Amino acid sequence: MTSKYSLFKKGFGPFPSEIVRLPFPNPYRRPAGLSEADFVDYAIQQLENAFVAQIDPEVVAAIVIEPIQGEGGFIPTPPRFLQRIRELCTQHGIVMVADEIQCGFGRTGKLFACEHYDIVPDLLTTAKSLAAGMPLAAVTGRAEIMDAPHPGGLGGTYSGNPLACAAAIEAIDMIRQPEFLARATAIGERLRQHLEEFQSHHPLIGDVRGVGAMMAMELVRDRQAKTPAPDEVARITQETLKRGLITIRAGLYSNCVRFLPPLNITDAQIDEGMAIVAEALHVISAEQTAAR
Numbered sequence: 001m002t003s004k005y006s007l008f009k010k011g012f013g014p015f016p017s018e019i020v021r022l023p024f025p026n027p028y029r030r031p032a033g034l035s036e037a038d039f040v041d042y043a044i045q046q047l048e049n050a051f052v053a054q055i056d057p058e059v060v061a062a063i064v065i066e067p068i069q070g071e072g073g074f075i076p077t078p079p080r081f082l083q084r085i086r087e088l089c090t091q092h093g094i095v096m097v098a099d100e101i102q103c104g105f106g107r108t109g110k111l112f113a114c115e116h117y118d119i120v121p122d123l124l125t126t127a128k129s130l131a132a133g134m135p136l137a138a139v140t141g142r143a144e145i146m147d148a149p150h151p152g153g154l155g156g157t158y159s160g161n162p163l164a165c166a167a168a169i170e171a172i173d174m175i176r177q178p179e180f181l182a183r184a185t186a187i188g189e190r191l192r193q194h195l196e197e198f199q200s201h202h203p204l205i206g207d208v209r210g211v212g213a214m215m216a217m218e219l220v221r222d223r224q225a226k227t228p229a230p231d232e233v234a235r236i237t238q239e240t241l242k243r244g245l246i247t248i249r250a251g252l253y254s255n256c257v258r259f260l261p262p263l264n265i266t267d268a269q270i271d272e273g274m275a276i277v278a279e280a281l282h283v284i285s286a287e288q289t290a291a292r
């Protein structure tokens with residue numbers, strides 16, 4: 001279902017039909033001159049219009065959205081947009097699915113990212129931190145949906161793997177502790193301080209954003225035109241790797257570097273890692289100056 005075509009779908013197929021994709025309101029890339037509030041209003045209008053122009057709400061099974069986009073570049077959904085989706089789902093009897101595989105389980109400083117928005121989805125998908133590294137994914141939801149399939153109607157070779165489930169029980173016990181979640185928020189604040197400091201020196205960094213310990217910097221060749229800089233992100237990845245730090249890209253244009261460290265990281269480790277990112281940024285900036 002992903003719409004990140006070039007990275008995940010090119011050369012594969014066929015894909016399921018009748019999936020309608022709507023534009024995601026990315027505040028950083030809104031049209032010049034439009035306020036963020038007006039941009040969100042317009043996005044909501046487009047969403048409502050889709051139920052007239054593209055599909056009858058009566059035949060829509062579900063709306064799937066990441067409350068905070070992961071692969072898409074760590075973009076928090078504007079709150080009013082997500083809340084309007086919740087209202088429309090309730091109004092039309094559509095199942096609202098929050099994909100929290102990347103943003104859930106403490107990553108953003110709350111157990112689930114939806115909690116930042118005061119909404120409750122009908123189904124929630126989780127994986128990654130759920131079992132702290134053991135391979136496990138889960139679909140959690142309202143009883144009337146989860147209990148609807150006939151016995152045996154949902155299955156899989158590894159479903160309910162005992163070892164992974166035991167790991168998940170322990171991990172959830174720890175992750176839900178208020179002190180653990182507070183630490184995720186503190187990690188995010190420390191990351192943000194480093195990234196904003198880098199941004200003040202490097203015009204290459206167009207945006208710094210994220211929630212809790214889910215932070216990203218978006219690299220652009222020109223802050224005005226916001227021309228994506230994916231090659232520079234690839235260079236950062238090479239330079240940090242040379243110095244012992246693995247960084248990972250994100251974003252529709254592969255022009256973001258994402259930071260989602262393990263939530264047991266120490267402040268000293270954050271600072272050590274970010275010092276390497278700073279060095280990499282200096283190398284890339286020097287290369288750019290030399291090329292001009």
Ligand SMILES: Cc1ncc(COP(=O)(O)O)c(C=O)c1O
Nearest residue numbers: 066070071099100101102127137
């Ligand atoms: C938001 C999101 N949804 C779904 C997936 C895929 O999850 P899984 O490997 O459990 O199918 C990923 C993987 O990175 C993801 O980030």
